[in-house]
Structure formats: C-alpha cells, structure tokens
Amino acid sequence: MSEGGAVTGSVTEFRQSLSDLDTPTTVVPPDELGATLADVIEAPAVGAELPFDDLSLADAPVTLDPSPSQLRAAATGVTGSRMGIASLGTVAVESRADGDEFVGLYPSRHVVVIRASDIRTDLSEAFDWLRAEFAAGRRSFVLATGPSSTGDMGALVQGVHGPEEVHIVIIRDNE
C-alpha cells in the first residue's frame, strides 16, 4: 500500500492489540487533540513537533526543542507516528531532526499521536509502507511495541532504557 492509500487497519484491532500490551489508548477527533494531551500528559512534558500538516503540539502543554535538562526532568514525551500496525499494537517512531528519538526515550511516559488512517493491518503492510519510505529517502524508524521491558533481573519489569508506560492517542479521521 502506498502513502495515502485506502485505510486497511482497524482502529478496534489496534486498540485491542495495545490493550494486550497494557498500553492505554484514547480516540479523539482532531480538534480535541490539545485537550486530550492535557489529560494524558504528566507534567513536565517535552515533545517533538508532529509530522502532520494539520496537527500541532504548539498549543499543548509540552516543551518543544527541549534542552538536555528538560529531557532528563520530563515525566512525559510526546511524539507523532505516521504508521501503526493493528495486529501488533506497534507504532513507527522516526529519527527526525525534531528529536523524536530522545523525546520518546528519556521520559518514563511516552505519548504517541497517530492518525487512524495511518494504521496498517499487519507487519506485511507495514513493510510495504517501509519500502515506500525508504524509496523516498526516509530511512530511520523504530518500530516500537509497548513499553521498554526486561526479564534480565529475575522478573518482567517495564521501563528499562526506554519508557515505563506508553499512551497512544488515535486521531479519528475527518468525516
């Protein structure tokens, strides 16, 4: 499937997959993004500007272009994602000049904003998308699924080098 193609992934399945990962989701229309973020953010929060033309973090209670101290002190980091996988509950976080990588890694809560129309059905469709992105010269992504976790200390623990919790905000399509 190419960029801007038909919606194939189901929001319901995406939410179910995330729920299996103990990852909460919120579905909102575009104009409620700011209010929703205010709800799901634990302050202080940092953010990387969203990779969408029509959505922005400018009015949200987050610090964009954070300093190293702000990154370290932040409880929440907000980034956007241009691709999610319904069957897995995965989101793609891009390595961009806005610093998505750090915003998604340092704070213990990672809030990801994704558009419903960007949800793919499964890994196979995700790879169709990745191939198109690579062809377009965008070639660094992390496919992140749930919070960071380890079993190395004798029991499953979340929040190791990455976030302890992830919250996905799904932006319903304009009708």
Place this chain on the structure above:
Amino acid sequence: MSDSQRTDADRIRTLLALEGDEIKANTRLFNADRYDAVKAVGEDVHERNRTRAREIKEDAIERLPELIHRTRNAVEENGGTVYVADDAADANRYIAEVAEAEAAETVVKSKSMTTEEIDLNEALEEGGLEIWETDLGEFVIQVAEEAPSHIVGPSLHKSREEITELFEREFDPDESLDSAQKLTAFAREFLGDRIDNAEVGITGANFVMAESGSIALVTNEGNARKCASIPDTHVAVAGIEKIIPSVAELEPFAELISRSATGQEIPQYLSLLTPPVDTPTIDFNRADEPGSGAGDEERDFHLVLIDNGRRAMRQDDDLRETLYCIRCGACANSCANFQSVGGHAFGGETYTGGIATGWEAGIEGNDVAEEFNDLCTGCSRCVNACPVKIDIPWINTVVRDRINRGKDPGFDDLLVDGLVPDEEESGTPLRKRFFGNFETVAKLGSATAPLSNAVASTGIARKAMESVLGIDARRDLPAFERTTLRDWAGERKSRVADPDRRVALYPDVYTNYVQTERGKAAVRVLEALGCEVVVPDVGGSGRAPLSQGMIATAEAKAADAASALLPYVEEGYDVVVVEPSDLAMFRREYEKLLPAETQAQLDEGSYEVLEYVYGLLENGADADAVPAGDGDGVAYHSHCQQRTLGLETYTETVLDRVGYDVLTSDVECCGMAGSFGYKSEYYDLSMDVGETLAEQFEPEVDDRTVVASGTSCMEQLDALLLPGTRHPVELLDPAGR
C-alpha cells in the same frame, strides 16, 4: 572413566547444581512460548517465512562479496565509514583508533555477541577506556566477570537473589536491591548516566541492508537506540554474514526472529537505522540550551564488518549453513541437554547451544568446538526450531568427524583396525569406534547369547567397560537375543494368502538382535492387517557410526542398506521401519550420504511402522483385526527424531482409534538419545534430562501402560520409571490378545 571424562562429569554435575534450575526454567519458558507463538501465527505462515528466510540467506551468502561492496558504497554515500576487519585484532585496533580520534573516555555498548567474539571490551580496556554494557543481562555478566550462558539471555543462569547479592556487594547501594524492580531502576540510573556521558556508542547489528546502508537492531530494553543516538559517534559491529540485500528482505526475519527467540510476535523495539541519523546530537555540557543542547557536533558512523573465519566458512560446504544463523537461540532452547546445563557447558568461547559448534569450529577452531560438541546427541529437535532451517545436527556430526580425524593414532589402533569393519582412519577414539560399530558387537553378542549377556553383566566386565570404554556401570546393558528377528522370520511361512500390500520390514540392529519382540509384533500386526511381510537381509542404517561422527563408515552402511532395500521397493514392497532413528536416517541424513536419486527412492518407499498402520487403516484395513484398547490408558513417549519428522501423531491416532486413552509426553527428549546416556561423563546429565519425563509419567504408571517408539527412549524410561516399557506396536499384536 578416564581422567578427562571424570573432569567433564564433575564439571557437568557442578553446573547442574549451580545453574541448572535457572537455565531450566528460563529456556523451557522461551521454548514453550515459541511453540505458542508459532501456533498463533499459523504453522503454514511460519513455514513460509522460514522458507523465504532460508532462500534470502542462501542467496546473500552466495553473493556476499558483491553485497559487501554495495554496503560500503551505501554507507559512504550516507556519510559513514565501512571497515572490513580480517580478524579480531584487526577489528579491535580499528575500533580503538575510532575511540582515540574521538578522545573518548567512556564507551557504552548494546549487547553484541560479535564483540564478545573478538573480546572487544578487553582490548579497549587495555587502552584505558571505560566500557559499560547497557543490556541488563549483559551488565550483570560484566559486573560478575562471567561469560554469557545464552545467546539471547546472557545472564539467564542467575537468579534474582544472586543478582541482588552481586549488585549489593559491588555497588554498595543506599537501599537494598531486593526486587527485580529495584534492580532494574538501579541499573537504569547507573547506566543512564554513563550513556549520557559516553563519547562512543557501540552496537551490534542483527541485519545490515546493503542497498541503503541501514542496520536493523532487535531489543526489548531500548538500550540499542540509546547507544546509537546519544553519543555522537556510533560504531556498529557485525559479522559479514549479517548482510541482506535491502529492507524488502528484512520482512521474513522481522516475523521470525523474536518469535523463534522468546516467543514474542515482535520485539519491543525493532530499529531500522540508516546512520548517521537525523536525530540531533545532544550536548550535556549545554544542559539548559534548547534543541538538545543545540548540539553542533557532527554525527559519526562506522560500520565494522568482521570476517574472522567467515569467508573460509563460506567456502566450506558443511559449515556454510552456519552463516545463515540469525542468533535467536531457538536451537539452544529446544535442546534437552542445553535446558539442563546451559551454555557454560554447552558452548565455546563465545557461542552457545546447538549452532555453537559450527560457529566455534569456524571462528576458533575444532579444538574449541570439541569441548562441548559431544553434548549434541543428534536428537534433531533443533531442526524444526531453527528459523532458517539450518541442519544443526549435521554440522555437529561433521565437526565431530573432523575432531576424530584430528586425533593422533594411539596404540590401540592396530588392534582395533583389525577387529572392526569400519571405514575410519586410525586415531578415531576407541570408545567412538566401539559405539560406532555396535552392529558388530550386537552380532557377536547375539551369536553367543545368553553367555554374552551373563558375562557382560558381571561386576568385573562392567568395571572394565567403564575404565576402557567409559560406559557407565549404572546403566543396564541391552540383552542380546540368541534368535534374531530375521532368523525367526526366516522360519515362518507367510500367513497371508492374498495380500493387499507387501512389506519389507527393516530389521534395524536393535530390533534384530535386542528388541526382537517388537519386531515380531510388527510382523504379526502387519499380517493381521492384510500385508505379506518379509524381513530382508540388510545391515545397520549407519545411525550408530554417524552418532559418533564416523561419517565414512555411515556412508558405507547407507550404501549397503540402500542397495539391499531398493530392489524390494522396485518390486513394489513398502519398507516399514520400527526404529524411528533409522527412518530418520532414510529421510534426512541419507540426503547427505547417498546420491539424491537413491535417497529419494528409499525415502518415498519407507514408513514408520505406526505411520504405516495408520495408512492401512485409512485405506480400509479392518481395525478389528487387532486387539481393542477398551478405554485403557496409555502414557506415550514419542521419539525425538520421529517428532522432528512430524510422525508422532500417527501413533496417537492409531492408538486412539483402537480405543486407548492416550496421554503423550511433552518433553523435547528423554535424555538418552542413543549412546549418549551410556557414557559415564554424561550419565548424570542424561538422568537429569530424563527426570522431567519421569515426573510427567510417574503419576500415570498405575493407570496407564507406558509405551515408547524409540529403543533408547524405552531404555531410559525403564531406568527412570519401571521395567516393562513397550513399543506401541506391541499393544496391537494379535498374539497378545
């Protein structure tokens, strides 16, 4: 027992006691989760991914020089550097130079077996650098100054309590680290500071994509992402075999790697990075400036591709497949012996588990592989577990053969060469030749039974066998029958006037000389179901010598067996095999030992005995011709090679169909696996593995008949549980009605 066998026995006993519990719990959990994850995605889909992954690897290794060239071009075009290192010293020198050019004091690392292979940490530390492993398992190992015991979970032999004790001793924290949460939080903070301050971050690369110069990293903790993006300089270290053509070829591996490793559908973080990445550099010296400290440093990227023996492996027809390995650890997790002793026994200087023999032989040499190669019993349970379909038991056999050949001829050789009919060169260890020539022993034992059995069971004989051959005196020996199955069958007239099918029952060494009752039962069952049965004059399949790494002898046996059996196949007989490990020879190993056409013909004409009974019943044979189960209980242990071939279900179905209530064991292997369980240094391990099977069947033995398909499984169950284990075909024997 020789001195070296005694040392091995002690070492195994110690590891069983110290690490066994944790290794068992963790590997079995991974293994069980793998089965669940494969079932969840669908076995067909999984199989398609395996086939595709195998094709990609075969092609990529074939085209490796070209792919290295393309990788170099792509990385350089992106602004990075590629260095192809011939060996460990070359790689370490280059990486040290990179660190020096960055004036580095601290290096942080994400888990990488390849850097373990080249002992990178030691090399950098000698240059005065501080190195920190950031994967928590690897960090534990670093602090404990130990080697990883598992490819995926380097510290999974350690309990939480042991880690607490270790960290409290080493770091003297303010509060007790008496939970996994506290340990994790401590490590996160400790390592987080070091990552922030490091000048160089080193990662491995699970895959390198030639076309774009990208790397793929698989982690659950997120540490690889931090090591790759927080320090300005990123060095990725990978074996040259990790290259695939492009992101398009990554897809089947993304499906397979975590599912095979830990039973996860996908890792927490699958990073596709094309360095230098666009993420801004971060400058903690300007901690309050926006834009990550508005870091104005250039991002620097070095891809170090390591040969270290791999190009030679690529030229080696038997070791080449090792290069397809994606380091998921499924072979280790599915290995019954590994599940008990882990990689500190079943591994070499770097790599552990089934595939480790291939890696260590290729990278370090046969002498390192020899230290643990005999722990592979050839049970083949790893074959279906491997996501790229590497024939791991074959690699282990080939290396065993090379190790045998490398031995200096001893004084026994003149004597042994005269006595045994094998094809081995002088120097092959006496004990291996004894087990490898078991057919000769069985022939003699049978010809002189019952005297041979009486003599063999005396204390003096057992002591001699233990000291000369290392056969553990605690094991019961097989008792040879004076009348072989073939003699018995030769005396009989066919009982079927108008046969529906004609069967050549293969008289494997055990069925012919030892377990003749199961052979006779097989003949009677097949006759009852309308088959004419003959027992042809044919020798061993070559399984025994193959298990000892005596490939030339196995090849000769295979050729003899095939030339004796194929005329029957050509005349329309079906070859029916009682012993699953011999059927596995025909179906799997003969691919390596015989011309393709011969193997295919024998394979297509051969069946496991209960598989054949199933077929007869499906094609209208009358099930009432064999005794009914009447709802009686059966505790059934299939056989490792039989399960690998997917044949377990035929026995279950047939027994169920004639009215038995069947409970099947779910352990990977009984632990005996042929000659392995007889060897004194492995006796304890063999019994430890068998304990799991015994535990499952123990509560059932009062209510169920214990049956097993394989000879060695029967022997192991008899030793563990009770005398009197039977072969499933004996339950169907009309003579037993």
